Amino acid sequence: MTATTTAPAASPELRTPVRRPSARLRAWATRAPLLPALIFMIVVTQLPFVATLVISFFDWNSLYPDARHFTGVDNYQEVLTDPDLRHSVWTTVLLTVAVVLASLVLGLVLALLLDRRFRGRGIVRTLLIAPFLVVPVAAALLWKHVLYNPEYGLFNGLLHYVGGPQPDWISNTPLLAVEASLVWQWTPFMMLILLAGLQSRDHEQIEAARVDGASDWQIFVHLTLPHLRRYLELGALLGSIYIVQNFDAVFTITSGGLGTANLPYTVYQSFYQAHENGLASAAGVLVVIGSIVIATFALRVVSSLFREEVSRA
């Protein structure tokens, strides 16, 4: 405070040096409310990652702590050549792409239906949101025991009525079983975002197009879809962030068996069950590199949305 009050007296003829100390102080006063959150995030998320990076260069099994030693990139080599791990990379990609695409398409259909006025629209909307609001482990248990079970599950129960086959869903199509449960949980999320997008459309423009004789399909392809593009991108981005990291469904439905182990599950398993700290860390770092690739693309999408928001304000 003293600096700000004495500075003007010291050099009254120059305007810029006069303002500098007080400007600096003001800048810190502006930053102060931000700092607790920023420092907290750096300490709790960035420091552990740096530690993971360091551990990834060590051969370190926690059952044999004395044998710990630096091995350079050996862990990475092992991770990249291990067929199980390579398979889990592929599983992660398949799981994420399939769930995001399927829930986006289904979510779009539902959003288009809910964008129209009909009796009981509020109730239908509430029914549709419900799957997203079931605790993920509970949802996974529901699919595993209540729906998929070959002996008393609802699916085979319904098939029984029509005299259909009685498949063992999880054993026959394990990855598809996990994906279906995730699509069920994530479709409502996509629907909510796309519905918000539909409701922000310019209705005058649509009316004008209709007066000019455009069909529903033409309006959808030439007006609605371009308008929805950014919302579709946002849904895909946010969905990917969460589904790439999915642990609950894989852990609960198949326990990573039958070729459904994705990267998060594999990392969990390699340090929690196999106690291979170095290997697990290297795999973790690789997951991060993969995420950065997605994130670079994703941040660009968000920042384009964001820039529009700023220019509108």
Next chain:
Amino acid sequence: MSTTALRARRVRGKGAGLGLLAWLLGIAFFLPIAWMALTSLHSETDAATNPPSFAASLTLDGYREFFGAGGGASPWPALINSTVASLASTLLVLLLAFPAAYALSINRVRKWTDVLFFFLSTKMLPAVAGLLPIYLFAKNAGMLDNIWLLVILYTSMNLPIAVWMMQSFLAEIPVAVIEAAKVDGARLPTILGRVVAPISLPGIAATALICFIFSWNELLFARVLTGVVAETAPVFLTGFITSQGLFLAKVCAASLVISLPVLAAGFAAQDKLVQGLSLGAVK
């Protein structure tokens, strides 16, 4: 004239058909939950039949079993742990995010967009990437199986979302209101507590609900870092992963009871949920 009337009727007919389709899809999506609710009210023998029994008599035995009547582990410690962890971390998130959002939306720091993107980027760092060091740290510091460690981690998990959401809510507050308070000589804590907070209360409430939901749902950290004492509700649920047939009603009752806080919070905040989950980018 008659052609327009005919067209209008056809449009109305199509509208009714699409409304019906929406109803059917809504029911299809809700059916698993409804079926879970019905199963939770059946006796274990009625629950595990094929074909399913729609007309079986209803009982609360599944719920009694879940709450430990049959000698199983009581869910109360896990439910209390989840409540404490979720509420405490939500409070901590709000305390950290609210001033930060102020600095990012009203009294803006330089390069505020870069700071916002830093927060978002931490959300893209997979949880598994830092899990091992956190586990080792907790083990050495004697903080394994400690609910407060979860509180800190859940705060870091939700803080980025909260900062984004709140900055989008606060950005809508007219600058003139803040300026007037400053002219009256109000300092930062007064401005935040007496001016900004009351105006943005709905936004703060929505942020709190979403942070609560994510904390309540979290499994990976809780599974790795807690055991007997600090076990949360989702970890308690994992005890049912391998349960076979005999406990189906109990599994359903457990899943529903543990999902209840999230279902209630989510239905209450339906509209704000979208804005929150899309980080304020969609309004």
